[in-house]
C-alpha cells in the first residue's frame with residue numbers, strides 16, 4: 593500500500609526551493625509538488641474501494657470503459673507524472689525563458705530591465721501577462737524571498 597502523504601512530501605521536498613526564472617514556484621505547481629501523482633494514486637484506489645468497475649456498466653458509456661487500461665494509466669501517472677523542478681531539468685527542455693535568464697545570470701526575470709518588453713514569454717500564450725505581472729510585482733525580492741512568499745500565500 594502506498595503511503596500517499598509520504599509520497600507527496602518527498603515530491604514537495606525535491607522542488608520546494610526551486611523557481612523558474614519565469615516566476616513559477618515549483619512547490620506550488622501541482623506537477624512538481626506531487627499533487628497530480630497523488631491524485632492518480634487516490635483515483636486508482638477509489639476505483640477499487642468503491643466498486644466502480646462493477647457498477648459502471650449501469651451508467652451511460654460505462655460498459656465501454658477499458659478498466660485495465662485506465663488502471664495502467666493511473667499507475668503510470670503515479671510513478672511518472674511528476675517534475676523534478678525547473679532547476680533540476682524539469683519543465684520544457686527548450687524553454688527560451690530559462691536559457692535566456694541563465695545566460696544573463698538572472699535567477700528570476702524580475703531582475704531583468706527588459707522584462708516589460710520581453711517576447712520570450714509569448715509561447716506561454718494568455719499566461720504570459722500573468723507571469724510578467726507577478727514578476728514585476730515582486731521586483732527586488734531575492735529568489736529565496738520570492739519562493740518563501742509564494743509558498744506562504746498558497
Ligand code: SF4
Pocket residue numbers: 613688689690692693696698700701704705706707710711712713
Ligand atoms: S530578456 Fe530578460 S525577462 Fe526576457 S527571458 Fe531574458 S532574462 Fe527573462
